[in-house]
Amino acid sequence: xxxxxxxxxxxxxxxxxxxxxxxxxxxxxxxxxxxxxxxxxxxxxxxxxxxxxxxxxxxxxxxxxxxxxxxxxxxxxxxxxxxxxxxxxxxxxxxxxxxxxxxxxxxxxxxxxxxxxxxxxxxxxxxxxxxxxxxxxxxxxxxxxxxxxxxxxxxxxxxxxxxxxxxxxxxxxxxxxxxxxxxxxxxxxxxxxxxxxxxxxxxxxxxxxxxxxxxxxxxxxxxxxxxxxxxxxxxxxxxxxxxxxxxxxxxxxxxxxxxxxxxxxxxxxxxxxxxxxxxxxxxxxxxxxxxxxxxxxxxxxxxxxxxxxxxxxxxxxxxxxxxxxxxxxxxxxxxxxxxxxx
Amino acid sequence: xxxxxxxxxxxxxxxxxxxxxxxxxxxxxxxxxxxxxxxxxxxxxxxxxxxxxxxxxxxxxxxxxxxxxxxxxxxxxxxxxxxxxxxxxxxxxxxxxxxxxxxxxxxx
Numbered sequence: 001x002x003x004x005x006x007x008x009x010x011x012x013x014x015x016x017x018x019x020x021x022x023x024x025x026x027x028x029x030x031x032x033x034x035x036x037x038x039x040x041x042x043x044x045x046x047x048x049x050x051x052x053x054x055x056x057x058x059x060x061x062x063x064x065x066x067x068x069x070x071x072x073x074x075x076x077x078x079x080x081x082x083x084x085x086x087x088x089x090x091x092x093x094x095x096x097x098x099x100x101x102x103x104x105x106x107x108x109x110x111x112x113x114x115x116x117x118x119x120x121x122x123x124x125x126x127x128x129x130x131x132x133x134x135x136x137x138x139x140x141x142x143x144x145x146x147x148x149x150x151x152x153x154x155x156x157x158x159x160x161x162x163x164x165x166x167x168x169x170x171x172x173x174x175x176x177x178x179x180x181x182x183x184x185x186x187x188x189x190x191x192x193x194x195x196x197x198x199x200x201x202x203x204x205x206x207x208x209x210x211x212x213x214x215x216x217x218x219x220x221x222x223x224x225x226x227x228x229x230x231x232x233x234x235x236x237x238x239x240x241x242x243x244x245x246x247x248x249x250x251x252x253x254x255x256x257x258x259x260x261x262x263x264x265x266x267x268x269x270x271x272x273x274x275x276x277x278x279x280x281x282x283x284x285x286x287x288x289x290x291x292x293x294x295x296x297x298x299x300x301x302x303x304x305x306x307x308x309x310x311x312x313x314x315x316x317x318x319x320x321x322x323x324x325x326x327x328x329x330x331x332x333x334x335x336x337x338x339x340x341x342x
Numbered sequence: 343x344x345x346x347x348x349x350x351x352x353x354x355x356x357x358x359x360x361x362x363x364x365x366x367x368x369x370x371x372x373x374x375x376x377x378x379x380x381x382x383x384x385x386x387x388x389x390x391x392x393x394x395x396x397x398x399x400x401x402x403x404x405x406x407x408x409x410x411x412x413x414x415x416x417x418x419x420x421x422x423x424x425x426x427x428x429x430x431x432x433x434x435x436x437x438x439x440x441x442x443x444x445x446x447x448x449x450x
Contacts, residue, residue, distance in 0.1 A: 052387060052433065068387050098388050114388045137390055193390070193431055194439055246382060246440065249375035258429070258441040279436055312437040327437065 027296040032284065032323050032334035035306040039080040040330030048330050049085055050074055055102035056315045056326040057109075058270055059124060063317060064102060064109055065326055071096035073109060075124060078319060080331055086126025091116055094128035098138075100193075105143035105200075112138045119149055132164050139191055140266075142200040150174070150206065152196045157181060160196070160208065161223075174223040179210055192258060197266035199274065201290045207274055211261040216274075216293050229293040231276075231286070236262060238280040269318040277316040284310040284325075287318065298323060298336065310334060369430030369444035384432030384440060393426045 041048045052069030062083065063076040072087040087096050101112025101119075108129060109122045117138060121129040132149050139152035150161045150173060159172030160180060180196060197209040205226070206219040214231040243260030250257050265277040274288040284307075285298040298318075300307035309332040310316070313325035318336075325332045369389050375382040398421045405414040427445030434440060 052385065054387070054433070100388065192429075192441060193388075194441075243438075243440075245379070246375065246434070249379035249382065250373060250440070250442070252376050252379075253373070255373060256443040258443070260438075260440065264437055264439070277437075279438060312435065314433065314437040328433070328435075 027294070029283075029339040030287075030296065030298045030336040031339050032298055032300050032307055032310050032336055033305075034335045034337070035309075035332060036322070036335050037080045037333040038306075038309070038330055039076070039082070049082070052328060053326045053331075054100055054314055055265065055267075056317045056324060056331075057102050057104045057267055058317050058319055059104040059107070059109065061319070062124065063319075063324055063331070064104055064124075065331065066099040066102040066111060068099050068114075071099055073099065073102075073111060073122070073126070076331060078322070078333075080333060084125060086122065087111075093131065094120065094122075096120070100138060101140060103141065103143050103199075106147070110141075110143055110149075112141060114138045119151075130166070132166075132168075134164070137190075137193070139193065140196055140198045142198050142206055144200070145204065150198070150200070152191055152198055152208075155190045159223075161198075161206075174206065174208075174219050175225050177210065177215075177217055177225065177228075179213055179215065194261045197263060199266055199268055201268065201274075202272050203290070205290065207266075207290060209263060209266050209276070211263055212259055214262045216288065218290070218293070227293060231262065232295065235278065235280050235283060235286065235295070235297070239278060242279070264313070265315040267315070267317055270320060273318075275316060275318050277313060279311060284313065285316050285318070285323070299339065306332070307334065369428050369442065373432055373442065382434055382436070384434045386430050387433045387439075388431045389444070390429045390431075391426055392429060393424060396423045396425065397421070398423065 039048050050065060050067040052067060053065050054068040055066040057064045061078055065074045071089040072085055074085045075083040077083055089095060089097060091097060096111060096113050097116050098114030099111050100114045103110040109124060111120045113120060117134045119132045123129060134151060136154045139154055141149050141151040144150055147166045149164045151164060153159060153162045158176055160174040160176040163171050163173045195211050197211050198206060200206050204221045208217040214236045216229050217225055218227040220226050239262055247257040263276040263278050267275045269275050274290055276286045278285060282299045282302055283297045284300055286295045288295050300310050309327050310325045312327050315326050317324040321336045323334045323336055369386050371386050373384040400419045402417050403414050404417060430442045430444045432440050432442060
C-alpha cells in the first residue's frame with residue numbers, strides 16, 4: 001500500500017497536478033433536500049420491479065437501472081414511471097448472470113455481465129444487438145465512438161485498457177499509471193472490482209478514477225495521460241475512516257476485507273460532467289468538470305429525512321437539477337438547490 | 343450467486359520448506375458487523391475465484407549410496423501447488439461495496 005501511495009504521489013507530481021483542496025467560491029455546494037418523486041418496493045404491486053439495483057444511467061431523458069439480483073434492466077421516465085423491463089437469467093444469447101456494469105452509448109444499453117464475462121448491447125426495448133466476450137473478469141469499461149469496448153485490464157503492466165473492436169480484435173490502450181501497476185514483479189496483483197472506474201465524455205476523453213487513491217486521470221483519444229487530480233482530502237478522509245471502521249468490525253467476525261474504495265459509482269451527467277457517488281459525511285456526490293476537474297459537492301441536510309435515500313444510494317444519476325438515487329428499496333428523485341451562504 | 347474466475351501466480355518461494363495448504367470456502371450469502379458496531383449488513387452480489395500457483399523449492403542432501411560411493415549430492419526439487427479461493431463482493435446497507443477474502447487460506 002505504501003508503494004502504491006508513493007506511486008500515486010509521483011504520478012501527481014509528474015503531471016503537475018493541482019489538488020483542488022480549496023472549495024471554489026463560485027460553485028457553492030448543491031443541496032438535495034426536496035424529494036420530488038419516489039418509487040419504492042412494495043409487496044402489493046410490482047411498481048419497483050428490482051431486487052438488487054446496482055447502477056443507474058441516463059439514456060437521453062430515460063433512466064436505466066441494472067438489477068444484479070434478478071438480471072433485469074428497467075427503464076423509467078424522469079417522473080419515475082416504469083417504461084419497460086427486459087432481461088432474464090442465463091448464459092444464452094441476451095441472457096444475463098450478474099448485470100454489474102452499465103453504459104449507455106449511441107442509443108444502446110451496454111450491460112457488463114460478471115459471470116458470463118461479456119458485454120451485451122441492447123436496444124432500449126431489450127433487443128440484443130451484439131455481445132463481446134471479455135475472456136477475463138469484468139471490470140469497468142467505456143464504449144468508443146466506433147463501438148469498441150475499452151475494458152479495464154484486470155492485470156498487465158503497461159496498458160490500462162484492452163480495446164475490443166466490434167470484429168473481436170484486441171489491442172492494448174492507455175498508459176497504465178504507476179499507482180495502478182502490479183505491485184510485484186510477477187504481476188500477481190490484479191485490478192480489483194471497483195478499484196478503477198472509467199467513463200468517456202462526449203469530447204472523446206476517457207476519464208479514470210483510481211478508486212483507492214481517489215485520483216482522477218484524464219486520457220486523450222490516443223491513450224496518453226493529459227491531466228490528473230487527487231480528490232480533496234476533506235472528501236476522502238471520512239470515507240477512509242468509515243471503511244477502516246467497517247473493516248475492523250468485520251475482522252472481529254473473522255473476515256478479511258480488501259482495501260476500500262472511494263466512490264460507489266462514476267457516471268455521466270446530462271450535461272457531460274462526471275458524477276461521483278460517495279458517502280462522505282453529508283456529501284453524497286461530487287460533480288466534476290471534465291476539463292478542469294474542479295469538484296462541486298452535492299450534500300444532504302444533516303439529520304434524518306427523505307434524503308437518507310441519497311446517503312445509502314448504490315448509484316446516482318444527475319439530469320439537469322434533479323438527482324436520481326437508486327437504493328435496494330427504491331428509486332428517488334431530489335431537486336438540487338444551491339446552498340445558502342453561511 | 344455471481345461467479346467468475348481469475349488466474350495468477352505467486353513467485354517462487356525459494357528454499358521455503360514449509361508446505362502450504364489451502365481450503366476452499368464458499369462466500370457466505372450475508373455478512374454483518376458485530377452488535378457493538380454500527381449496524382452494517384452486506385449481501386453477496388458476486389464472487390470471483392482466484393487461482394494461484396505457488397512454487398516451492400526444496401533443497402535436499404542425499405548422503406552415500408548403496409553402490410558404496412561416498413560423498414553427498416544436493417538435489418533441488420520444485421513443487422507447484424495450485425490453490426483456489428474466492429473473493430466475494432458484498433453490497434452493504436449504506437450502498438457501499440466491500441470485497442472479502444472468503445477462504446480459510448493460510449499457511450500452516
